[in-house]
Amino acid sequence: MGEDRKQRRDAVANRERILAAAAQAFRDSGMAVDMRAIAAAAGxxxxxxxxxxxxxxxxxxxxxxxxxxxxxxxxxxxxVSAIAGLRRFFTATMTHLTGNKAMVDLLAAGSPSDADLARCLSHLTKIGQEAVDRSRTDHTLATDVTAHDIAYQLLGLIRIAQLIPDTEPNTIGHQVDLALRGLAAK
Amino acid sequence: MGEDRKQRRDAVANRERILAAAAQAFRDSGMAVDMRAIAAAAGxxxxxxxxxxxxxxxxxxxxxxxxxxxxxxxxxxxxVSAIAGLRRFFTATMTHLTGNKAMVDLLAAGSPSDADLARCLSHLTKIGQEAVDRSRTDHTLATDVTAHDIAYQLLGLIRIAQLIPDTEPNTIGHQVDLALRGLAAK
DNA sequence: AGCGATTCGGAACATCGGTTCCGCTTGGTG
DNA sequence: CACCAAGCGGAACCGATGTTCCGAATCGCT
Structure with missing residues (x-):
């Protein structure tokens, strides 16, 4: 399996530096960075x-x-309860995303046909299903909430986060709150 | 000041046809249509x-x-009550948007720095303010809901609508419902 | 019909970003 | 140290898209 037999020292180092520079560039400027700019940043x-x-x-x-x-x-x-779990998950995700423009671009404005977005959506739906299942015993979610609803709500939140001016965690927290109220059992 | 004094008959007609073709193209294929394609479609x-x-x-x-x-x-x-008004407004907007890919592109995935989007956002906030004001007398919205929240919620919904596969009004209606539950007074 | 101003068509140009190519450099081995 | 394959740099190429230009066609007036 290891085909890294003959790779020069500097080649490996360059790979690292490119990766680092690209990660930085994507985080700072979103998906749309010029390849040339990345190369330059990596030296x-x-x-x-x-x-x-x-x-x-x-x-x-x-x-x-x-x-x-x-x-x-x-x-x-x-x-924790289904709703509390969701709250933590939503909050953690939003926090994790702040400052990563590429990720936000992808999730908040990516084309519905993008494969990565689709993968995310399907994974989020899985997490949503966990929550729905858990609510079958603790009844903390509204009965008509589906796994898909949860995934969609989170993506909606991410879009909202993208639109909020700077990025005050306050406002975002409030939005998360509103979304969760909509999902919670009455 | 009408400066349309000397405009040829056919020039006017062409303008119309271009406008019509462009509207059609934008609606069908989103903001990214090629100018040449529009020209061709207009003949x-x-x-x-x-x-x-x-x-x-x-x-x-x-x-x-x-x-x-x-x-x-x-x-x-x-x-009607603040919450009922919002429900109608949200539903009407979503309906009005279905099939208009350009509008959905703009509102659901447009860059936060886009002037048109900003204009929309500010107008939606105005409508949100009306709702908040009305709720001061009928108390049908949660007390911590702001005009901005309402605008953001609608834009979040539009993003969700963009992500929903075909476009079953059912699913979208359900999403509208969840959002409104989050905004309604407990 | 004759004529000039207006409008048209679409080839040509400019730009931008991804990708390729190839002569030069360099790591590492005998 | 000499050699040579692995690796490097970046100019050049390519395709897509917005925009300009100008000779040809057309309108509307007399």
Whole structure:
């Protein structure tokens, strides 16, 4: 499996630096950064960048992979009610996203046909299902709330977060609150 | 000051056809349509298109102007409670938007720095304020709901609508319902 | 019909961002 | 130290899209 047999020391180092620079650039400026800018920020030529990541998409995946995996690895916190778990999950997600423009771009304004967004949506729906299931015993969610509703609500919140001027956690917290009221059992 | 003194018959007609074709194209394919495609759809050359609308932005404004004005002209229906008024307004807006990809693109995924979006947001906030005011007498909204919250909620809903696969009014209606529960007085 | 101002069509140009190519450099091995 | 494959830099290429230009066609008036 290991095909990293003959990779030069500097090649490895460059790969790292490109990855770091790209992560930084994506976080700061969103998905739309110019490849040339990333290369420059990493202190390498575009050729080098393309040697390591044959396509923009490859680079994007390499960089957002971590964030996406983190989000995908997240689960409903245990030991609390369905609604409390959701509150924590929503809050944690929003916090985790602040300052990551690329992630917010992807989730808040990405095309509905984007594969990454679809993957996220489906994972969020899984988490929503956990909440719905848990509510079957603690009845803290409204009975007509579905797993999809929960996923959609979170994505709606992320869009709202993108629209809020600077990024006062206060306002966002309030929005999370409103959303949860809509999901909670009456 | 009518400066339309000497405009040829056919020039006027072409203007109309371009406007119609553009409206159609924007509605069907979103903001990203190619100018050439619009010109072709209108049965004119690009030169003609540019004679009438010196810039893409001009065309966009001419076309979305109507929709935007409609949305901006909308107000909270009178004679009902704050929450009922909001329900009608939300539902009407969502209905009005279905099938208009350009409008949905703009509102659901537009950059936070877009001037049109900002204008919309501020108008929606005005409507939100009406609702908040009305609730001061009928108390049908939660006391901590602000005008901004209402505007944000609607934009969140529009983003959700964009994400929902085909466009079953059912699902959207349900989402509207959840949002309103979050805004309603307990 | 004749004529000039207006409008038209669409090829050509400009720009922008992703990607490729290739001559030069460099790490690492005998 | 010499060599050479791995790696590098960045100019050049490409395709997409907005925009300009100008000779040809058309309108409307006499």
């Amino acid at each position: 390498v030529g575009v050729g080098t960048l393309y040697r390591h990541f044959p396509t923009r998409e490859h680079l994007v995946h390499a960089v957002t992979g971590t964030d996406l995996a983190e989000l995908a690895g997240a689960a409903l916190p245990g030991g | 004119v050359g690009v030169g003609t298109l540019y004679r009438h609308f010196p810039t893409r932005e001009h065309l966009v404004h001419a076309v979305t102007g109507t929709d935007l004005a409609e949305l901006a002209g909308a107000a909270l229906p009178g004679g």
